[in-house]
Amino acid sequence: MPISMPAKLSAAAAALIALIVLPQLTSGYVVYLANLMLVYIILAIGLNILIGETGQFGLAHVAFYGIGIYTTAILTSRYGVPFPVAVIAGMLLAGAIGFLLGAVSFRMRDIYLALSTFAFGEAMQWVFKSWDAVTNGPNGMRIPQASLFGFRITNDHDAYYVVLAVAIVTVLVTILLMQSRLGRAFRAVRESEPAALALGVNVRRTKVIAFTLSAVYAGLAGGIFASFSSFIHPDSLGFTTTILVLTMIVVGGLGSIAGAVMGALILGLIQELLRQAPSYQEIIYGVILILFMMYAPKGVIGALKARFSRSGSAAK
């Protein structure tokens, strides 16, 4: 390891302190952006489990995100279910549907898997848009104010620490998970299915678990989104959102949790900053993506690692 453990820890501590004091130093607008980015981080980490760790090109992430949002919104507004319970229900439902999708499509590979899950995502968007009785259809749906153990979340500041805590817990749990047997099984399947089989990994089960887990993360991201957002419209649950999250994990560095986090932050910032240059933003964004792929093919994390190991070996 080129970077020492204490250095890593102190960097993490500094980042944590910065994150905790952020709302005290900035406007509600910045806190809103921070909340959105934290949601994207959870989405990116979830998609990274499926694509980056397990190598399965599932492109239905936004469908599970939508399931998380709608389930939370519907349960809290229509049935008075407490917010945390509703979020968990959303995660479970997303996970259950993710399980089914994984069970149906585990036989497929590469482009077939990518496109069948893509088709599922498009079909789910159609369901969100057309199932008026449940989702309020194309009118979009209002999300009631969340309340957590009697504490009412009324603005972005209130939501921030909840969102931040969930995101940090998600990151930590994922780190542990990826170091576990299951994490190793994921990577074995990604590297070579025959080899994984030879190592005694149940490839089929591992794939289905990856699908389910990834869907649960997306469902969680949806529930958390519902804590600070007051409205959801099916238009924002299209393929472009899945592609944005995919871009985040590729730009950050596939197969790396830190990469998913950095990708979400970098692209989130780029997108927000580009709003100030409206007439050129599509061209600039496109060029940025192309340049990233040309000059940092293994993502930001890959580029950083290469840099540190080079300077590290030079020092020795």
Next chain:
Amino acid sequence: MKTMFRAALTGLVLAGAAGFAAQAFPIKAGQGSYSDPGITDDTIKIGLFAPLSGAALAYGEDPLNAARMWYDMINGMGGIWGRKVELVIEDDRCNANDLVAAVKKLVEQDKVFMLNGGSCSAAAVAAQEYVTRAKIPYMMLNASGDGALYPPTDYIFGAASISQRAAGGTTVDFASRHLKGKKIGYINHDDAYGAWNLETAQFTAKESGATLSVESINPNITDVTAPMLKIRAANPDVLILTTYARPATLIVKKAHELGMKMPIVLAVTGTANLKQLVENVGTKDAFKNFYVQDVINDTPTGPKQKWVIDMYKKRYPEMAAKPDHPTPYMPYGIPSAQTVTNALLLAGPNPTREGVARIMRSLTFESGVMAGLISYGETDRAGQESSIFLKFDGDKQDLQPGTYVSRWVYKP
């Protein structure tokens, strides 16, 4: 120029008449300290936003230009109560998350006094909760915004162009009264727009004793054969289209191919460029019995619209030189900005957000641009609810008699 001032003047007079309630509350003369942000002794900050990039650019850019030139004109006349309007402009990308980000930036970072913006209804609705909670007067740019107007809130106002509810109702009204349609074919989008205009279309059809055969299509449709065959089988007397220009073109073309001869009424959402429509359909024969809805007070090239077009050409010579500019949606920015400036004028020398919102809730004025009065009421947050209709033969547009006012009212 004369018409412009007359428009501004009648606007003020009418606004004054309707908003006399404003005089009922006391005006503090104290200068220098204000209870709401965004206001100083000589400036007032307004957040102006629209989609300025991506696919919806065409719906937002020119209305925003129009609003901006109206504010410039007001500043040129000395501002409002001696205060110059200071604009902070943002791109909302026609997308819910981005619009909310833009609104939060304007309110919390730029500390604007009030908001004026949004061309996409679904995205504008996303800001509703935040705006009403923060109690900031918000006038939409050219979004119909039905989703945020009904049920009414105290701070959100819209439909400077026309509400979708009024758009659907008035086309059916025209089809049944002017074209004597009893069986009316109706093709709308399968999105929120479509749902809103269909609601009043059905209401108006029932009132007029007509029946509707409805086909709802996706705006990205590539082949309209299926819905058109079904419409032909229903054999309606009139066909109404409330789709965007692209699907509308495909439908008009298909109607011609399938030999359907009934009159077609194209709602304002699809009329962006009639010359291009004819070119795209490929033959003028398809326009033998063709009507278009409009929401301004004249044909786009008519004398009553001249002042807006002239003002645009003078203020934005470079934009005006671009093809198809100004766009037909450009004038809609004017009544939107007028709503803001009129409300600020009536709110007196020391405006508060609360006071401005209260005045907006009973504001009525003549814009000099739109088909009907711009008028808000106790349960009515939609500014413009009237349409005119033009017969279009592929070359000329002939104004049809009458202004059609929406009969649908919101019932809580």
Next chain:
Amino acid sequence: MDWQLIWLFLQQGVASGLVTGSIYALLAVAIVIIFKTTDAPNFAAGELFMAAAYVALYLLVFLALPFIAVVPLSLGVAFIAAALFYRIVLQKIGSSAAVTVNVVIATLGLSFVLKGAVRKTGVGDVPRSFPSIFGNDTITIGQAVLTLQDIGILALAVVSMTIFFLFFNFTRTGRAMRAVGMNPKAAVLVGINLRRTRMLIWGLSGLLSSLAALLIAPKILMTADMGSVVILGFAAAIIGGFTSLPGAVLGGLIIGIAENLVGLFISSRAISVAPFVAIMLVLVLRPQGLLGGKVAVKKV
């Protein structure tokens, strides 16, 4: 619904569906030839097609050149642009299967650039078209009405797809391209220039997009966002098996017809979801698509 009406619906639905389907088929072929040889789905396929349509519009309407000059010019521009993108960007990224996802993101980047560039010109907002080569007169077959343009699209699509099929199977260059797709390492061993062949393939795919644009733009109209129709090309490709050219054509026709039949007999609202349901059904029942070969396990 009486039988007479159902029969009428069927005739017109299938006839129009074949025409629209051949459009999807052309787009699918452009996607499949790239995928076959580089293992990467081209996410800029739709925008290449869109940009090619605007090049043709510029030449035809703004410069008022005759068709005879416009066709080779716009095909040439598209060929060169797509080949250059491969040469400058993708070659640097590499095109082995390990970096497929990087190629996907790079093509996505290209799609943003092209869309932004067309919007910058200011002509991309209003739906446009240019005159069709064939004119708009209608003919009736049975009870189905089609325009000459429709017949022309169908005929030219079939002809050009046949030419591509023959090219890939019976010419030296075409076979070299297929060899690159099957096993790049072996292809190099037998003396095929990998980079040149792949560049040529990108060029060809651009050319095909341009051809599709010339045929289709007058029918479905142009906007800066018309590239989204390529989703249906992807759907066609996947239903057909993604590596099979005849499969892509078959998939396109199936989707074109299915859209109309769903619209006629279920609901117009369901048209937009029909292709995706079709993809899921086909892949669940036959994971390699209708005409796709056996799913090969990748060698590391």
